[in-house]
Amino acid sequence: MKILVPVKRVVDYNIKPRVKADGSGVETAGVKMSMNPFDEIAVEEAVRLREKGAASEVVVVSIGVQQAQDTLRTAMAMGADRAILVLTDESPEPLAVAKVLKTLVEKEGPSLVVLGKQAIDDDMNATGQMLAGLLGWGQGTFASKVDVVDGRVNVSREIDGGTEQVSLALPAIITADLRLNEPRYASLPNIMKAKKKPLETIPAADLGVDMAPRLSIVSVAEPAERKAGIKLGSAAELVEKLRNEAKVI
Amino acid sequence: MTALVLLDHEGGQIRKAALSAVTAAARLGDVHVLVTGDAALAQAASRIAGVSKVLHAADARYAHELAEPLAALIVSLAGGYDHIVAAAGATGKNVLPRAAALLDVQPIPDVVSIVDAQTFVRPIYAGNALATVRSSDAKKVLTVRSASFDAAPAEGGSAPVEAVAVVDSPDLSRFEAVQLSDSARPDLESARVVVSGGRGMGSEEKFHALDPLADVLGAAVGASRAAVDSGFVPNELQVGQTGKIVAPELYMAFGISGAIQHLAGMKDSRVIVAVNKDPDAPIFQVADYGIVGDLFDVVPQLVEELKK
Ligand SMILES: Cc1cc2nc3c(=O)[nH]c(=O)nc-3n(C[C@H](O)[C@H](O)[C@H](O)COP(=O)(O)OP(=O)(O)OC[C@H]3O[C@@H](n4cnc5c(N)ncnc54)[C@H](O)[C@@H]3O)c2cc1C
Numbered sequence: 001m002k003i004l005v006p007v008k009r010v011v012d013y014n015i016k017p018r019v020k021a022d023g024s025g026v027e028t029a030g031v032k033m034s035m036n037p038f039d040e041i042a043v044e045e046a047v048r049l050r051e052k053g054a055a056s057e058v059v060v061v062s063i064g065v066q067q068a069q070d071t072l073r074t075a076m077a078m079g080a081d082r083a084i085l086v087l088t089d090e091s092p093e094p095l096a097v098a099k100v101l102k103t104l105v106e107k108e109g110p111s112l113v114v115l116g117k118q119a120i121d122d123d124m125n126a127t128g129q130m131l132a133g134l135l136g137w138g139q140g141t142f143a144s145k146v147d148v149v150d151g152r153v154n155v156s157r158e159i160d161g162g163t164e165q166v167s168l169a170l171p172a173i174i175t176a177d178l179r180l181n182e183p184r185y186a187s188l189p190n191i192m193k194a195k196k197k198p199l200e201t202i203p204a205a206d207l208g209v210d211m212a213p214r215l216s217i218v219s220v221a222e223p224a225e226r227k228a229g230i231k232l233g234s235a236a237e238l239v240e241k242l243r244n245e246a247k248v249i
Numbered sequence: 250m251t252a253l254v255l256l257d258h259e260g261g262q263i264r265k266a267a268l269s270a271v272t273a274a275a276r277l278g279d280v281h282v283l284v285t286g287d288a289a290l291a292q293a294a295s296r297i298a299g300v301s302k303v304l305h306a307a308d309a310r311y312a313h314e315l316a317e318p319l320a321a322l323i324v325s326l327a328g329g330y331d332h333i334v335a336a337a338g339a340t341g342k343n344v345l346p347r348a349a350a351l352l353d354v355q356p357i358p359d360v361v362s363i364v365d366a367q368t369f370v371r372p373i374y375a376g377n378a379l380a381t382v383r384s385s386d387a388k389k390v391l392t393v394r395s396a397s398f399d400a401a402p403a404e405g406g407s408a409p410v411e412a413v414a415v416v417d418s419p420d421l422s423r424f425e426a427v428q429l430s431d432s433a434r435p436d437l438e439s440a441r442v443v444v445s446g447g448r449g450m451g452s453e454e455k456f457h458a459l460d461p462l463a464d465v466l467g468a469a470v471g472a473s474r475a476a477v478d479s480g481f482v483p484n485e486l487q488v489g490q491t492g493k494i495v496a497p498e499l500y501m502a503f504g505i506s507g508a509i510q511h512l513a514g515m516k517d518s519r520v521i522v523a524v525n526k527d528p529d530a531p532i533f534q535v536a537d538y539g540i541v542g543d544l545f546d547v548v549p550q551l552v553e554e555l556k557k
């Protein structure tokens with residue numbers, strides 16, 4: 001069984017994003033970029049399934065600029081077997097990403113696609129669900145536990161009021177939530193090995209997919225800044241302020 | 250124009266967040282709602298103020314709001330609607346993007362403000378930026394943040410209930426079980442006061458130090474990711490970029506440092522209080538009132554003062 005894991009290159013989660021002065025977007029030039037943290041979890045889960053013998057090969061794919069190669073190498077250093085870069089200068093929306101992934105799924109024939117539940121730049125939380133819809137596959141989103149048994153995959157999902165278990169027929173889509181696992185750090189020897197693993201580049205135009213954006217950005221703005229308030233010396237003072245100044249209790 | 254709202258439910262109740270989705274949809278036109286589950290849920294839906302028609306999908310295959318059959322059902326109903334809306338919770342985020350893909354539409358998640366019928370504001374980068382986006386799709390599929398729209402009154406309406414036909418869809422997934430935390434406390438997303446604890450709470454046992462405070466304030470209890478990951482509390486209490494988004498009248502953070510991912514979930518609260526023993530903790534930069542000190546001293550003192 002083959003597993004496909006889409007990984008996205010995003011602004012590192014430790015960086016505080018800055019809105020561009022002209023309001024056209026968020027500054028990404030010269031900013032540290034890393035693999036989307038949820039995708040590290042997705043890669044880890046796929047590699048563990050292979051290590052357990054439930055899968056035979058883990059293929060990672062990224063849709064993006066040339067530098068997304070670094071993200072793919074990181075995924076291979078974590079244990080993925082090979083990589084595909086779908087090269088584009090645009091930043092495609094989830095609908096376009098899902099359409100591209102669908103063509104790759106048809107070509108590669110994986111039984112499982114494991115994605116991150118959301119990318120921390122656009123916070124869309126959509127691509128996995130959309131890919132599942134386009135393929136007509138079952139979906140186990142926001143997964144905190146995954147078991148492959150007897151041609152099915154059982155998934156624990158984090159929902160609003162607790163946890164839910166669903167069982168999906170294979171092939172299926174999984175999207176990884178934070179507590180699915182703790183991703184490993186790539187060791188130096190594995191980083192060296194990853195440099196020799198195969199990485200195929202496909203120009204997005206070659207796939208014949210309509211990637212035209214449906215959303216146009218009118219503006220991107222900083223949210224209203226909160227100002228630091230005052231420090232108080234005691235619980236009594238705080239309760240007095242909450243009662244008489246803020247009037248919230 | 251008419252909007253269709255997917256009303257999600259949990260534990261036999263329509264979720265409060267779904268009532269906020271009704272309010273948002275009412276800005277876009279006439280409001281029809283789709284609800285699954287038993288007749289009592291359809292009746293509850295018909296009483297929501299501002300709803301003009303209830304579509305009830307009573308078939309058992311929809312009862313657990315599984316994305317695969319429910320998205321197919323929404324697609325079959327979509328013809329008559331300009332907007333398809335749900336609360337930005339676990340159900341809306343699971344089902345609507347799938348339906349959108351089948352309709353060849355790019356969804357617009359986490360809407361916090363409606364500019365006009367095709368233009369919406371949504372936070373990106375953990376709320377560090379607000380993007381105003383315009384959709385060129387013929388139909389708009391959106392999820393809305395309940396913290397940004399008041400809940401529609403649960404009583405006052407008397408909409409007719411119409412049964413909807415089952416749509417054949419392959420058996421892709423099966424509901425197995427659900428574990429809901431049975432808390433007597435108010436719902437985190439709609440509570441007026443939220444009392445949250447972080448890694449500084451120390452342990453599962455010591456986290457209960459917040460209980461008496463939540464009791465006197467009638468507050469919901471929340472947590473940081475670190476507190477959840479350390480096993481102090483279950484995951485559904487997590488507040489932040491990847492947890493619940495809350496905007497209560499009063500948010501009190503105990504032993505929480507104030508990482509941007511946590512702030513993303515609570516910085517729109519009206520009044521923020523932080524108690525932390527580190528005077529340089531970033532949480533103080535967003536707090537209206539702060540106390541530098543040990544939370545295990547401050548919390549019991551607060552309870553004492555509040556009881557006075
Ligand atoms: C309002 C708006 C503002 C934007 N602003 C910017 C901007 O300032 N700068 C900028 O660079 N781009 C911008 N974009 C484009 C953006 O970067 C995204 O590529 C696009 O919106 C995808 O959303 P997402 O990554 O949040 O998807 P999600 O659905 O949250 O992603 C979920 C998962 O899908 C997979 N996935 C998603 N995208 C890819 C990919 N390209 N390759 C491989 N796997 C993937 C990953 O597994 C990921 O964890 C903007 C888009 C919109 C709609």
Ligand SMILES: Cc1cc2nc3c(=O)[nH]c(=O)nc-3n(C[C@H](O)[C@H](O)[C@H](O)COP(=O)(O)OP(=O)(O)OC[C@H]3O[C@@H](n4cnc5c(N)ncnc54)[C@H](O)[C@@H]3O)c2cc1C
Pocket residue numbers: 013037038120446447448449450472473474475476487488489490491492503504505506507508509510511514524525526527530542543544545
């Ligand atoms: C992709 C991604 C998504 C994330 N999503 C979220 C999210 O949704 N929500 C979230 O919360 N985090 C999220 N995080 C994690 C986030 O980055 C922080 O790690 C987390 O919020 C830290 O939690 P904390 O403040 O409880 O812990 P810490 O940062 O360890 O802070 C503990 C604080 O407690 C104080 N303290 C300790 N003991 C006491 C005491 N006795 N009295 C008073 N103060 C005390 C300390 O001074 C310290 O400031 C995410 C991270 C990533 C990478």
